[in-house]
Amino acid sequence: MNDIPLDFGDPADLDDLRRRFRAWLAEHPLPERGADEPLPTFLHRWHRQLYSGGWVGLDVPQAYGGQGLSALHQVAISDELGAGDAPGIPRIGYLAHALMEFASEEQRQRWLPRMLAGDDVWCQGFSEPGAGSDLAGMSTTATRRNDHYIVNGQKLWTSYAQYSSLCLLLARTDRSAPAHTSISAFALPLDRAGVTVRPLRAANGDDEFCELFLDDVRIEESERIGAEGNGWPLAMTTVSYERNALDTGHISKYGLLVERLRRAARDRRDELPDGLRSEIGRCFVDYEVLVAHAARRTAERLAGHTAGPESSYDKLLMTRTEQRLYETALRVFPEELFGNEGNGNEGGELFGEYLYSRAASVYGGTSQIQRNIIAKRVLGLPSAR
Ligand SMILES: Cc1cc2nc3c(=O)[nH]c(=O)nc-3n(C[C@H](O)[C@H](O)[C@H](O)COP(=O)(O)OP(=O)(O)OC[C@H]3O[C@@H](n4cnc5c(N)ncnc54)[C@H](O)[C@@H]3O)c2cc1C
Incomplete structure (x- = not known):
């Protein structure tokens, strides 16, 4: 289990929530994806299943269809899903936050419950x-x-x-x-x-x-x-939440792979070149930094801070961790370049994850843009122009 170290200010009921969720998950496991079922359709079924159990929108007020709990509860469930190698809670948190901050009361009532239920995508x-x-x-x-x-x-x-x-x-x-x-x-x-x-x-x-x-x-x-x-502040709020790895289960998912790499470094000590074992060490350090950072962000959220330009750090850290991790994993497990079934042209799951990790430095704003934001809006450095 790769818990984000949430042992600061944890509400007493958090362990209970995790236990209840694991029990629910055991009874309502991830459904099979149909052979020709598009990924979004499959994830939508998963969304509805999670929603039916009351596991979507944990930190959204009940008046808008959520559970009225805290960001910590939301993060804990994401963590459980990632650690169970299940798809995360559907990525609607950043949209929900934008609506909660900028939409009128009537609009929140109109859109948020349907968004959380998966009635509107x-x-x-x-x-x-x-x-x-x-x-x-x-x-x-x-x-x-x-x-x-x-x-x-x-x-x-x-x-x-x-x-x-x-x-x-x-x-x-x-x-x-x-x-x-x-x-x-x-x-x-x-x-x-x-x-x-x-x-x-x-x-x-x-x-x-x-x-x-x-x-x-x-x-x-x-x-x-x-x-x-007033669309600009809404857009900036949306991307600030989007750049955050907290609610996505990514961190604990990375943790599973870090653990696999750590075991390979230990068990295949004589076989793996020193350079590659050093790279595994770097993956481990990146992951630990990200975990510590996530703990800080969680504490900030609990203290009522909304996401701002500092989320560019989150995006950069997440991107660095993810890209190094999948690149290293493919070198350590080259057999996973290809899937088991098919004729060798089918990419394996790890290869698919590796390919998608390349997009991390582009979606939600490129890495160069994150560095510009940190320079200008967080550090207040003068512009070159
Ligand atoms: C997987 C994925 C999903 C996406 N989903 C969505 C979506 O759902 N909705 C949506 O609206 N968009 C989406 N995007 C688009 C994404 O937000 C843009 O691709 C991204 O903001 C970069 O814009 P661009 O592709 O036009 O590149 P450009 O802005 O043309 O940039 C090209 C290159 O120039 C660099 N560059 C540009 N300006 C500067 C500068 N001032 N300083 C330094 N370097 C600079 C960039 O870093 C980049 O390397 C998605 C992208 C990906 C990869």
Whole structure:
């Protein structure tokens, strides 16, 4: 068991929660994934199963369909899932936090319970062909017409939009104002007239990415989240929570692999080259640093701090740990490059994880951008320009 060291300020009921969850999981194990079942469909079934047991939205108030517990409870359940090598709690926490902070009371009541239950599946429409790192340079527009907006533009890399019913969309509502005050956020139903979702197949065969074409799409004023022109802080809050490894079960999942590597370093001492054993040592150090860091973040959350630019550290640490770990694991277990079944062209699970780890330095903002944020917004260093 690779517990995040949550032995500071732990509520007394935490062990009980973990025990109850393990018992529930034993009775409601991860379902089998159908041979042709797309990953998002499978994960959606898993989401609903977790929700039916009361294990989604632990730190969301009951008024919005959650369990009204603390961030610590949420982290503990993520930790249990990761340690059990099960998919994490569906990655909706960052969207839920954005809605809790920026949506009106009526909107929270309308969207949050359905999001937690898996009745609505949301995707994130931020990036565009000409605006990824430079998100402020987006060109999708939402032009006001009395009580509604007309949206035109294109989004790109919108993960799993083809499996989603709503999109957290950013669009420019004022072309003359400075970028950071001219962007607004909307909840766009994807079945709306004028929306075209086109999946893109990635090199590894996955169809995670989508293009989203928006042609004269009508969005009601009641679908705007927060004040007009206040989409930038919402976007920054969303990505700050997205950059955090706490709620995803990633940390304990890394812990399982670190343990496998540690055993290999010990049991295959004479066989593995010194350089590779040193690399395993570095994996171990990265992992321990991440665990200590996660404990600090958990303590901060419990103290009521909301995520801010410091979450760029989290993203960098997580990326470094994950990429080194899978790269090293493939060198230690090269036989796992390929799966067991098939004709040798099928990548093994570890290989799939390795490939996806390469994306960690891009999604949620690239590593270079995280370093820029730390330099400017956390350390206050002067800009080169
Ligand atoms: C797996 C995955 C899932 C994703 N899912 C979504 C999603 O659901 N919704 C969504 O909106 N987006 C999504 N994205 C898009 C992601 O947010 C962008 O890819 C990312 O922000 C980088 O933007 P870009 O691809 O346009 O690269 P660019 O911004 O064009 O950057 C290209 C390169 O230039 C570097 N660079 C750019 N500007 C600077 C600078 N100022 N200083 C230093 N270096 C710089 C970058 O670091 C990068 O190496 C996803 C991406 C991936 C990989």
